[in-house]
Amino acid sequence: MSPSTSTRARSGVDKVEDRRRELADAALVTLADLGYARTSLRTIAENTAFSHGLLHYYFADKTELITYCVRRFKTTCAAQYEGLVAGESTPDGLATACGDGLAATLADAPLLHRLWYDLRAQSMFEQAYREDVAEIDGSLQDMMWRVVRGYAELAGTEPTCTPSAAYAMFDGLFQQALHRHLAGSATALDDLRTGCRELLPRLVS
Amino acid sequence: MSPSTSTRARSGVDKVEDRRRELADAALVTLADLGYARTSLRTIAENTAFSHGLLHYYFADKTELITYCVRRFKTTCAAQYEGLVAGESTPDGLATACGDGLAATLADAPLLHRLWYDLRAQSMFEQAYREDVAEIDGSLQDMMWRVVRGYAELAGTEPTCTPSAAYAMFDGLFQQALHRHLAGSATALDDLRTGCRELLPRLVS
DNA sequence: CCGGGTCCTGGACACTTGTCAAGATTTTCC
DNA sequence: GGAAAATCTTGACAAGTGTCCAGGACCCGG
Numbered sequence: 411m412s413p414s415t416s417t418r419a420r421s422g423v424d425k426v427e428d429r430r431r432e433l434a435d436a437a438l439v440t441l442a443d444l445g446y447a448r449t450s451l452r453t454i455a456e457n458t459a460f461s462h463g464l465l466h467y468y469f470a471d472k473t474e475l476i477t478y479c480v481r482r483f484k485t486t487c488a489a490q491y492e493g494l495v496a497g498e499s500t501p502d503g504l505a506t507a508c509g510d511g512l513a514a515t516l517a518d519a520p521l522l523h524r525l526w527y528d529l530r531a532q533s534m535f536e537q538a539y540r541e542d543v544a545e546i547d548g549s550l551q552d553m554m555w556r557v558v559r560g561y562a563e564l565a566g567t568e569p570t571c572t573p574s575a576a577y578a579m580f581d582g583l584f585q586q587a588l589h590r591h592l593a594g595s596a597t598a599l600d601d602l603r604t605g606c607r608e609l610l611p612r613l614v615s
Numbered sequence: 616m617s618p619s620t621s622t623r624a625r626s627g628v629d630k631v632e633d634r635r636r637e638l639a640d641a642a643l644v645t646l647a648d649l650g651y652a653r654t655s656l657r658t659i660a661e662n663t664a665f666s667h668g669l670l671h672y673y674f675a676d677k678t679e680l681i682t683y684c685v686r687r688f689k690t691t692c693a694a695q696y697e698g699l700v701a702g703e704s705t706p707d708g709l710a711t712a713c714g715d716g717l718a719a720t721l722a723d724a725p726l727l728h729r730l731w732y733d734l735r736a737q738s739m740f741e742q743a744y745r746e747d748v749a750e751i752d753g754s755l756q757d758m759m760w761r762v763v764r765g766y767a768e769l770a771g772t773e774p775t776c777t778p779s780a781a782y783a784m785f786d787g788l789f790q791q792a793l794h795r796h797l798a799g800s801a802t803a804l805d806d807l808r809t810g811c812r813e814l815l816p817r818l819v820s
Numbered sequence: 821c822c823g824g825g826t827c828c829t830g831g832a833c834a835c836t837t838g839t840c841a842a843g844a845t846t847t848t849c850c
Numbered sequence: 851g852g853a854a855a856a857t858c859t860t861g862a863c864a865a866g867t868g869t870c871c872a873g874g875a876c877c878c879g880g
Contacts (some may be wrong), residue, residue, distance in 0.1 A: 451628075472868065496870065528737075530736075532650070532727075534732070535791075540798065570813075574806065575788065575813075578787040578791040579788065583787070592739055593749065605780045608780075656838065666858070666859050
């Protein structure tokens, strides 16, 4: 019987969840390397100490594995982003911290971000991924909105745009910087920094 | 011998080019419907009056066909976008025309735009598509910059951002609107309109 | 030590994929 | 009209895909 539906002792459940996480992390490495279109279950298993059959022991099918990966990616992503807005007391300080933080996460894991945009595009075709992708998108939007709201408070003003519009613009800057960074542009990260720093004042008062 | 490398009369070359265009258009329909990851040459041929073998008569391999499609997509895309900035004499008129125009093109061919973002994501993994995608991106950036510069002139000011940053923000708004539009959001188009109209003033003076 | 449940392997399956080539068909041109 | 060149079809090939399953290996309580 599939372990996900069997009843077992708590330690057993934990062990199963640990292995699922381990396999999903290996899958994320492969996906980040090759992209969704070129990643097969056997290739994923090669980045693993196990055989390809095991993937179907812990995941019902490929979409369940990918969905699990997307969900897991969210925690990684959110953890990286958090602590970006912490402890800034001036508007300019927050603006530079925002740009520096986004540039740092981009420089730290460009392949994971590349995968994110790949999977987000896939979610437009495969509705199985739509819900999870939308949830991650929503949490990223919330995160960016906290920055915008914090900036407005420090500047003594109010935001003049919606949360979704603010996220869309930051995301556009980030995505373009990722493209240029992957293409070898030396100024991509700096442009992202200044782009974000200059964007925040445009969104308030 | 492959028709692309043979010497022939002009009418022959035109006929070959016409058929290549015809096949590429059918491929674009299929790609827009299924996405890059799920589109095969046989599926493309099914959207055609011909058999799957013919694709290899007119295109060396799959990437050459996709590349041709991307190039062809550019002309379609640019043609749709052009005439967006034409004949507006006031800043507010241009701003609303910009938002209305982008919303109209989104509503007119959402599946083609979905394909564009899919292929742009693919270009991060498959370097064969990188060059053509970057070229299209550049022409779209030029187009948006003409709008921003025109707006600044009508308003008697100067743009306060780089062309690439301006394009990134508009593209972010457009991409988010596409996602929400495809997900069934009723306000996506209106949000895109107001988002663009409000963005232009933020980018000048 | 052993029996039963858990974990994992390896191979098989039905199918799809890109690619190719041999031959049929159509067009072109003298 | 007939040969030559083009266009197109058909079937095949090898490789790769997701999925499934029979069975081996392992572990742990009795």
